[in-house]
Amino acid sequence: MSKWKEILKKEGLLEVGDFVIEVSLESECPCKDDSIYPAVLIYDTKNEEVYYLDEPFEPVGNFKEALEQVFEWFERYKNGEKPLMKRSPKKSAPEEVVRRFLEAIKSLE
Template sequence: MSGWKEILKKEGILEVGDFIIEVSIESECPCKDDSIYPAVLIYDIKNEEVYYLDESFEPVSNFKEALEQVFEWFERYINGEKPLMKRSPKKSAPKEVIHRFMEAIKSLK
């Protein structure tokens, strides 16, 4: 396992470039079906803003399964796929922030 994966697995938080990434799990409430999903918050140190990944995560049973999905998405980003980063449900992260995030993630190779 890569060093960055081990850090996320143990701590749930990873600092890379100008960003602090936090992985957790969340449930939608009111709880219809007891499903929980990976949740990824991204704190932009440079601009002092918080974003989240709005990817099509599948329901998970535990934090380990959540991490596996997050690792898959991060591998996509490392290979050039743009993340769906949002500030709010209707407001995407600025292109400049997404670009900086992608450059930071590529350093995890």
């Protein structure tokens, strides 16, 4: 397993470029079916702003399953797919932030 994946698995946090990425679990509220989903917060240290990934994550049973989905999405980003980063449900991250995030993710070995 890659070093960055090991760090996320062990700590739930990863620093890469100008970003601190946190992976956790989130339940949908109001709780309609007790499903939990991966939650990915992205702190931009350059602009001191917080964003989140708004990808169509599937329900998971535990943190390990959440990480597997996050790893899959990060691989997509490394291959050029643009992340759905948001500041709030109605406000997307600025293009400049998305571009820097993609560059940071592509640097992961």
